[in-house]
Amino acid sequence: MHPILTDIRLVTFDLDGTLVDSVPDLAVAVDAALDALGLPPAGEARVRDWVGNGSLKLMERALAHAAGGLPGEALLARAHADFLEHYGRDPGSRTRLYPGVREALDGLRGGGWVLTLVTNKPFAFIRPILAQFGLEDHFALCLGGDSLPQKKPDPAPLLHVAAQFGLSPSACLMVGDSRHDVAAGRAAGFRTLAVPYGYNHGEPVRDSRPDALVDSLAELV
Template sequence: MHPILDGIELVTFDLDGTLVDSVPDLAMAVDAALTDLGLPPPGEARVRDWVGNGSLKLMERALEDALGRVSSDALLTRAHQGFLDHYARDPSAHTRLYGGVREALDALRDWGLPLALVTNKPSAFIAPILEALGLQGHFGLCLGGDSLAQKKPDPAPLRHVAAHFGVLPAACLMVGDSRHDIEAGRAAGFRTLAVPYGYNHGEPVLLSRPDAVVESLWELV
């Protein structure tokens, strides 16, 4: 067991960029939504740097890149709905688990540690992705970016998770790939663990000073 788990009674995970590489599916939906509007699609490489703050912010960044300026609210609303429609058709077609994720989640569950998922992805997409990847039974609670009034980096979702399980924040661990995960965890009073392979807007997640870093979640167990 990794030392970061010493005294931990609840582990909370981010989804995109931490457990799964979902950018191929996200990028296809972004490209399709912009194409519908007669705008140039950005492609997967650009989308990879825009993921992490929810789907509305993702489309805001995509529109700003395509237009070279901030879009109108009306255009953003149309683009966002187009993205949601395209993504909903199959949000897991090309989404894959990172190496070591399944083994780590299986081991933590077998040890009896409660597991939660807190993502900024719209909540409607969580269950289909988890089911497609065979992870639907691993998490006792899943929160999306629209589950509460606040989302990461606000600590409210993590505080909600701790209260739901009746665990003190100091005995909780937040595992993520971005500064938003680390900031939310720190503000909530959680211990924080980062993985360096995900989506962090082109910045090394080490700059956010997590309590620990692992190259693969397999190192947890």
């Protein structure tokens, strides 16, 4: 057992960039939405740096890049709706689990930890992605970016999770790949652990000073 788990009873995971590499599917949907507006594609490499603040912000960044400036409200709403439609048709065929994820989730669940998931991805897409890997039953609670009025880096989703299980935040661990995960965890009073392989807007997540950093989630167990 990793020392970060000492006295921890609940582990909350981020999804995109932490458990799964979803950018290939996200990029296809972003480019389809841009194409519908007659705009050039963003491509997977750019989308990788834009993920982390929810789908609306993702499309805002894509439009700003393609059109050379921040989009108006109507244009953003149209592009976001197109993105959701395209992504909803196929949210997971190109998405892959990162190495060590299954071992970590199986080991933690078998060891008695409560596992939850807090992502800024819309809630509707969570279960289809988890289900294709047979992981939908591993989590006692899942929250999407639209489950509450606030989303990460606001601590509210994490505080909600702790309250749902009657736990002090100090008995909870936030596991993620970005500064938003670390900031949310720290503000909520959770312990924080980060992985360096995900999406953090091109910045090393180590710079956000999580309580611990592991190269693979398998190191937890």
